[in-house]
Each structure stands twice: as structure tokens, then as C-alpha cells.
Amino acid sequence: MAILVINHGANWTKDLYQATFDRVIPDRTNPPAGLISHVGAPGDGGGWQVIDVWESEEAFxxxxxxSVKPAAQELGAPPFDSKVVEVYNSLIP
Structure with a gap:
């Protein structure tokens, strides 16, 4: 069952997000197993947010x-919160 994951890092910046992204997905033509979609954007009220759809919570x-936690630790990144919900419906053209 697909899941929607909303990650928010109150003290994350665009540059920190990009550095982490580049480490964990160095080849955009070869995404991690189970990833359906990925979006990174500024968070409401500051920080940075990442919204993903995964095939399963296990894959996420x-x-x-x-990948993500070790790369973030190497970069000295602050913690972030993750919220996982079950996908009811999706449209990915």
C-alpha cells in the first residue's frame, strides 16, 4: 500500500536539503527502490519540507x-520530523 510522507525540518535550508539530496540520490535516473514521487520546497513559516510518495512504509x-540519516549526520544537519499517512488516491500522469 502506498504512503505519503511529509518531512519538515524547521532549521533546514535549501542548500542543506540540496547537499543531502545530492548525496543520497546522486543519479536522478536511478531513484531509490520504492520511491514514486519526490518534491522539496520551503516550509510554511520557514525551514524546508520534503513530500514523497512511496510504494510502502518499509521502502521509505x-x-x-x-541513506538519508547517515548523509544528514555527515553534513551536521539538524533533526527533522516525518509524518506518514496511507495514500487513498493518486494521479500521476
Whole structure:
């Protein structure tokens, strides 16, 4: 079952997001297994947010643990919050 993931880092910046993204997905033609869509944008009231759709929560958690968290730690990034909800409907043309 697909999930929607909303990540928000109150103290993240566009540059920090981009540096992390470049480390964890160096080749945009080869996205992580299970990723359906990815969007990064400024957060309401500051910070940075990332909104993803994943094939499963297991695929999302694996990517976070194996790729995102280690890269963020190497970059000295502050923590961020993640909210996971089940997708009811989607349209990806």
C-alpha cells in the first residue's frame, strides 16, 4: 500500500536539503527502490519540507535508515520530523 510522507525540518535550508539530496540520490535516473514521487520546497513559516510518495512504509524506512540519516549526520544537519499517512488516491500522469 502506498504512503505519503511529509518531512519538515524547521532549521533546514535549501542548500542543506540540496547537499543531502545530492548525496543520497546522486543519479536522478536511478531513484531509490520504492520511491514514486519526490518534491522539496520551503516550509510554511520557514525551514524546508520534503513530500514523497512511496510504494510502502518499509521502502521509505529502509531508505531513511540506510541513506538519508547517515548523509544528514555527515553534513551536521539538524533533526527533522516525518509524518506518514496511507495514500487513498493518486494521479500521476
Amino acid at each position: 524506512r529502509r531508505f531513511m535508515e540506510e
